[in-house]
Amino acid sequence: MALKDTEQTNKCVCAHCSSEVNPKTGIKENDKYFCCEGCRSVYHLINDEGFGSFYTKRTDWEDAAPVEQVEADEEYFESSLEVLNNGDYSLSIVITGIRCAACIWLIESSALKDERIKSFRINYANHKAKVIFNPKDISVKEVLQKITRLGYCPLPSTNIETIHDKERKDYFYRFGVAAFFTMQVMMYSIANYTGYFKGMDENLYFLFKLLSWALATPVLIYSAYPFFQKSFSALKHFHFTMDTLVAIGAGTSYLYSVAAIFLGYETYFDTSVMIITLILLGRFIEAGAKQKGGNAVAKLLSLKPKNVRKIIYEQNGEKSYITIPIDQLAKGDLFEISTGSNVAADGKIIEGVCEIDESMLTGEPMPVNKKEGSQVYAGTKLINGTCTVMAENVGVDSFLSKIAASVDDAQSSKAPIQDVADNFIGKFVPFVLIVAVLSFIYWYFLASVGAELSIMRAVSVLVIACPCAMGLATPLAVISATNKLSETGVIFKNGEAIERYAYVNDFYFDKTGTITTGNMTVTDYKLSFSCSSVLNLITSAAFYSKHPASKAIAAINEDLYEYEKFEETAGKGITAKIKNTHVIIGSQKFMQENSVKFTEDYEEYIEKSIEKGCTIVCAAVNHILVGVFSISDIIREEAAETISLLQKEGNNVSIITGDSEKAANIILGNAGIKANIFADVSPFDKGNILQNAKDTKKTVMVGDGINDAIALTAASVGISMRNSTDISIESASAVLLRNNLSIIAKSHKVCRKTLRIIKENLFWAFSYNLIAIPLACTGLIHPVMSAAFMSFSSLFVVTNSMRIKR
Amino acid sequence: MKSLFVLILVSLVVGISAFLVFLLAGKKNQFDDIEGPKYRMLNDDDDDDLDNTKK
Numbered sequence: 001m002a003l004k005d006t007e008q009t010n011k012c013v014c015a016h017c018s019s020e021v022n023p024k025t026g027i028k029e030n031d032k033y034f035c036c037e038g039c040r041s042v043y044h045l046i047n048d049e050g051f052g053s054f055y056t057k058r059t060d061w062e063d064a065a066p067v068e069q070v071e072a073d074e075e076y077f078e079s080s081l082e083v084l085n086n087g088d089y090s091l092s093i094v095i096t097g098i099r100c101a102a103c104i105w106l107i108e109s110s111a112l113k114d115e116r117i118k119s120f121r122i123n124y125a126n127h128k129a130k131v132i133f134n135p136k137d138i139s140v141k142e143v144l145q146k147i148t149r150l151g152y153c154p155l156p157s158t159n160i161e162t163i164h165d166k167e168r169k170d171y172f173y174r175f176g177v178a179a180f181f182t183m184q185v186m187m188y189s190i191a192n193y194t195g196y197f198k199g200m201d202e203n204l205y206f207l208f209k210l211l212s213w214a215l216a217t218p219v220l221i222y223s224a225y226p227f228f229q230k231s232f233s234a235l236k237h238f239h240f241t242m243d244t245l246v247a248i249g250a251g252t253s254y255l256y257s258v259a260a261i262f263l264g265y266e267t268y269f270d271t272s273v274m275i276i277t278l279i280l281l282g283r284f285i286e287a288g289a290k291q292k293g294g295n296a297v298a299k300l301l302s303l304k305p306k307n308v309r310k311i312i313y314e315q316n317g318e319k320s321y322i323t324i325p326i327d328q329l330a331k332g333d334l335f336e337i338s339t340g341s342n343v344a345a346d347g348k349i350i351e352g353v354c355e356i357d358e359s360m361l362t363g364e365p366m367p368v369n370k371k372e373g374s375q376v377y378a379g380t381k382l383i384n385g386t387c388t389v390m391a392e393n394v395g396v397d398s399f400l401s402k403i404a405a406s407v408d409d410a411q412s413s414k415a416p417i418q419d420v421a422d423n424f425i426g427k428f429v430p431f432v433l434i435v436a437v438l439s440f441i442y443w444y445f446l447a448s449v450g451a452e453l454s455i456m457r458a459v460s461v462l463v464i465a466c467p468c469a470m471g472l473a474t475p476l477a478v479i480s481a482t483n484k485l486s487e488t489g490v491i492f493k494n495g496e497a498i499e500r501y502a503y504v505n506d507f508y509f510d511k512t513g514t515i516t517t518g519n520m521t522v523t524d525y526k527l528s529f530s531c532s533s534v535l536n537l538i539t540s541a542a543f544y545s546k547h548p549a550s551k552a553i554a555a556i557n558e559d560l561y562e563y564e565k566f567e568e569t570a571g572k573g574i575t576a577k578i579k580n581t582h583v584i585i586g587s588q589k590f591m592q593e594n595s596v597k598f599t600e601d602y603e604e605y606i607e608k609s610i611e612k613g614c615t616i617v618c619a620a621v622n623h624i625l626v627g628v629f630s631i632s633d634i635i636r637e638e639a640a641e642t643i644s645l646l647q648k649e650g651n652n653v654s655i656i657t658g659d660s661e662k663a664a665n666i667i668l669g670n671a672g673i674k675a676n677i678f679a680d681v682s683p684f685d686k687g688n689i690l691q692n693a694k695d696t697k698k699t700v701m702v703g704d705g706i707n708d709a710i711a712l713t714a715a716s717v718g719i720s721m722r723n724s725t726d727i728s729i730e731s732a733s734a735v736l737l738r739n740n741l742s743i744i745a746k747s748h749k750v751c752r753k754t755l756r757i758i759k760e761n762l763f764w765a766f767s768y769n770l771i772a773i774p775l776a777c778t779g780l781i782h783p784v785m786s787a788a789f790m791s792f793s794s795l796f797v798v799t800n801s802m803r804i805k806r
Numbered sequence: 807m808k809s810l811f812v813l814i815l816v817s818l819v820v821g822i823s824a825f826l827v828f829l830l831a832g833k834k835n836q837f838d839d840i841e842g843p844k845y846r847m848l849n850d851d852d853d854d855d856l857d858n859t860k861k
Contacts, residue, residue, distance in 0.1 A: 180821070180825045
């Protein structure tokens with residue numbers, strides 16, 4: 001029997017977090033539904049305090065369920081407290097769980113309603129908050145509770161800025177100073193240029209030159225400092241970079257102009273400061289794109305709870321629990337893991353039975369049974385059961401940390417990739433220097449115009465050769481591409497990754513969670529009776545279990561009955577009493593244990609399903625087998641199309657999995673995906689495969705699990721899925737914002753276009769040189785013409801870069 | 807001719823004082839959160855509405 005489409009009734013959503021709620025199980029209150037107690041209490045709190053308009057203000061409510069609350073431990077926040085002069089405390093925190101401007105408004109206004117809090121201000125860009133209060137009026141704990149009760153989680157923060165923040169701030173001030181003085185210098189330069197044509201008072205002309213000199217000096221000393229410093233350190237290794245070109249261009253035109261004041265030539269102070277200002281603008285824009293990427297990644301990482309329930313035995317033998325942040329867990333500590341939570345540290349189970357989803361580590365989609373004495377690994381997820389675990393390897397010793405260490409190794413061995421512009425400039429700078437020398441030789445030795453004029457002509461070559469357009473070529477294209485890509489649904493952490501992705505022609509996909517959804521789904525089922533009441537009984541029983549297979553069964557039907565008795569055996573199945581009937585759902589073995597008999601046609605059906613690579617779940621009512629469900633991890637809808645599209649464009653596509661070759665072949669074959677398959681691969685081997693492939697090709701790895709982290713780093717470009725583990729988000733150079741594989745092909749197109757535009761920009765910037773340098777050599781070019789040329793080529797680069805957005 | 811020198815002086819004073827304002831704003835952390843003001847501006851308006859609906 002084919003699976004019928006589940007009827008699309010009116011979707012019922014939680015009033016707070018907007019996640020879908022089953023009307024029969026959700027909490028109903030008047031005309032509103034809630035998915036859980038947490039959402040309900042937050043909803044009431046918000047409304048009672050008069051902030052109900054939060055629900056109309058918010059623009060992004062994905063994952064809006066309250067973040068798991070930490071016991072606000074004052075000690076934990078000690079490092080982020082600062083005592084102000086008047087005895088007030090200033091508390092710096094990062095608030096996680098913020099999604100849009102409405103959240104910030106809600107937290108700020110509800111906290112400020114309390115008169116004891118003097119100031120509460122959240123930074124919209126990085127969600128860092130500063131709270132000022134007097135410790136005599138209100139305790140740190142109470143302040144933190146103001147935030148946690150609304151469903152957000154405060155984390156301690158120091159005033160230390162991230163590298164990106166600092167870089168951007170630094171460029172901002174240098175650019176600000178440069179822009180101010182450039183405007184002043186321009187005023188006098190334009191006056192002098194007009195004077196050149198129309199004639200002007202000699203004294204005034206001289207005064208303007210002196211003023212330009214005075215105003216240009218701070219720009220050269222302060223704003224251009226990073227260029228001089230960086231080009232000097234690059235020069236030590238005989239490298240020529242963009243910085244070298246800027247330093248030579250701005251430096252020589254400044255020195256030339258100083259000499260020109262006294263020798264009576266035209267000055268070029270405006271060119272000198274203009275170059276610095278425009279290049280700094282480019283750098284500032286680029287730093288902003290980096291900071292934005294960094295923030296988006298940090299936001300994805302902060303969505304996950306990072307707490308653990310530690311068990312403490314009191315002296316009288318009584319057990320108590322405290323919730324602490326994971327990094328405070330020590331070796332030998334006992335902690336509890338319950339259904340749905342992640343294992344916090346490597347350890348051994350000392351009490352309890354459970355099923356753990358280890359697909360993040362192994363790629364095996366079905367959960368593994370664990371009992372007392374079994375090893376569990378940090379980062380894996382508990383599907384059902386409750387266990388007490390003794391932490392064995394915490395921090396650097398855990399398996400997760402070993403992977404992290406390999407990721408670091410792979411990262412440090414990665415050759416820094418020169419971007420297109422730097423590559424081009426590396427060849428261009430020596431060329432300019434040679435032309436300058438040749439022009440000096442010509443004028444001095446052959447034309448014999450004297451040392452003074454010869455030097456001036458040679459220097460003007462250097463000055464004119466440094467176009468602002470070249471410095472703007474990459475940053476403008478990158479910022480434009482970053483915006484376009486985040487619209488498409490992917491965030492690249494830096495501009496180099498965008499360029500690298502354009503060259504990629506060898507694609508590697510992880511199977512579980514990437515090509516497939518990672519969720520179990522019923523693909524087919526066989527029932528003895530076609531009446532709906534039997535199906536209702538089975539799906540109702542399955543609904544109360546959190547096992548992925550049960551969830552899959554529950555999803556095919558919406559009607560729900562209450563249960564009278566319900567029992568779940570981890571790793572085997574469930575038995576329930578519903579409407580006075582006895583329902584058993586579970587594996588074939590579980591059926592046999594409950595003395596349920598299999599008929600021949602069912603056995604045949606089961607055999608066929610197993611051949612197809614499905615997992616079998618049987619259901620019996622009153623000890624008679626009534627149905628069999630075939631369950632498997634289904635392939636994402638767009639996977640086959642994306643892969644064939646990539647292959648059509650001439651790319652090589654491979655699939656890497658920790659799963660067995662047979663299973664991989666069956667699943668991929670069913671979906672009609674033809675690709676190279678690497679099966680039975682360990683996390684470390686995944687890294688090796690990518691490392692080896694990189695020798696001959698430009699590779700990209702798409703993955704989501706802990707087991708993909710090393711491969712994500714080893715590849716030229718690593719792309720992680722949205723709901724990936726933290727470590728893979730951190731090691732990837734790009735993160736998908738939606739779990740849709742078609743973004744991979746779409747963004748590849750955008751990146752190729754970006755690279756083309758960068759090359760066009762460089763070409764036009766270079767064309768300017770092609771015309772201007774010969775003119776400079778011959779001493780024909782007029783300063784006004786040269787300035788006009790320069791502005792034109794910069795303008796071209798700006799408009800050309802905007803084309804990426806289209 | 808004299809007026810020209812006065813004007814130059816005035817332009818320098820205006821330019822440099824604007825620059826000092828920029829530095830002062832930077833020192834007072836005015837540029838730390840350049841995203842926020844556009845949202846805060848809208849939220850303040852709504853607070854009044856909120857009080858009205860409360861009655």
